[in-house]
Amino acid sequence: MNKHQPDDAAxxxxxxxxxxxxxxxxxxxxxxGPIAYAVLILFTIGSLFPLVWTAIAASRDNNRLAQTPPxxxxxxxxxxxxxxxxxxxxxxxxxxxxxxxxxTSAATIVILSTIAGFAFAKxxxxxxxxxxxxxxxxxxxxxxxxxxxLYMMVAKLEWTDQLQAVILPxxxxxxxxxxxxxxxxxxxxxEIIEAARVDxxxxxxxxxxxxxxxxxxxxxxxGMLTFVQTWNDFLWPFLVLSQTGNPTVQVAIAGxxxxxxxDQSLIMAGALLGTLPLLVVFAIFGKQIVGGIMQGAVKG
Numbered sequence: 001m002n003k004h005q006p007d008d009a010a011x012x013x014x015x016x017x018x019x020x021x022x023x024x025x026x027x028x029x030x031x032x033g034p035i036a037y038a039v040l041i042l043f044t045i046g047s048l049f050p051l052v053w054t055a056i057a058a059s060r061d062n063n064r065l066a067q068t069p070p071x072x073x074x075x076x077x078x079x080x081x082x083x084x085x086x087x088x089x090x091x092x093x094x095x096x097x098x099x100x101x102x103x104t105s106a107a108t109i110v111i112l113s114t115i116a117g118f119a120f121a122k123x124x125x126x127x128x129x130x131x132x133x134x135x136x137x138x139x140x141x142x143x144x145x146x147x148x149x150l151y152m153m154v155a156k157l158e159w160t161d162q163l164q165a166v167i168l169p170x171x172x173x174x175x176x177x178x179x180x181x182x183x184x185x186x187x188x189x190x191e192i193i194e195a196a197r198v199d200x201x202x203x204x205x206x207x208x209x210x211x212x213x214x215x216x217x218x219x220x221x222x223g224m225l226t227f228v229q230t231w232n233d234f235l236w237p238f239l240v241l242s243q244t245g246n247p248t249v250q251v252a253i254a255g256x257x258x259x260x261x262x263d264q265s266l267i268m269a270g271a272l273l274g275t276l277p278l279l280v281v282f283a284i285f286g287k288q289i290v291g292g293i294m295q296g297a298v299k300g
Contacts (some may be wrong), residue, residue: 051275058082058269065264081269085256089270090244094252095277097163101237101248102230105170110223112172117180118211122193132181138174147239154240161245166237170230176222183218184211224285228278249274 059078060071085091119125120132150169159165188211196206212219234250241247243255253270256263 051272051279054268054272054275058265058272060265062261062264077265078269081265082273085266085269085273088266089252089256090247091249091252091270091273094247094249097246098231098248098250099277101163101166101170102227104167105230106223106227108171109173109176109226110219113176113180113222114184114211114215114219115207116177117182117184117215118188118207120177120181121184122188122190135174135177139178144235147236150236151239160240161242163241163246165240166233166248169236170233173226176226179222180215180218184215187218188214220285224282227281231278 055078056071056074057065058081059075061075061077064071064075120128120135154160154165192210192214193206196210201209232250233248234254237248237251238254241251243251247255253267253274256267256270
């Protein structure tokens, strides 16, 4: 053997003496470099800019907004415009109505979608695949096609300008059923359901004590998405509700700034007020929702 070539016994301790960076070790925390931080800062500024610009525009008047370059800092009329928008659009009642509509729709969609998703994911019954295809097929139909027959039905029931005209059509969601089905296929093992059956649990007890706890992360995500979508819905509430009767937030904001020359700053003030509740909800429940998404990803 060549005397200049180290043997395996000498090479092994040398290999063990190699010190890897802390971030490269198993379980170590990865740290981004300056480029990563710069990119994240740019994306954060780009995400916040529409909201900041809305507040800036709400604090100015039409003459200043029409000038070039546009204003890039706040004026002195922000709280005045917010007060006028709150009063003129009757946003107090609109917030209450929208909270009722969005909360009811989110709760029913989450519960019904979880039950239906469990049935399609884990139960065996005739026509399951065909029914699932029909549910998915309804997602391909543009919602504008159902506006006329749905409005005729609401008018015949004399529900115009009443909240049930907005709530009842949004109690179920094909996307919610598909979303919960895909989640429960991976997150809910068949062994747990079989163990509950062996212990004598009925189907509803399995749903309550097994399915709901396992689907909690996905239920939180679906509930948040449904609440935001219902809060921002405009077309159907605008057709069946009036701005002076039972408006939702988006219908009430649509009545702001009317006239030969619309008051853009007043419209921006109403839009800012309509956005703030969503920001508050996400600030309170955002951590739980993001944690639920990560927990679901780990389970999957």
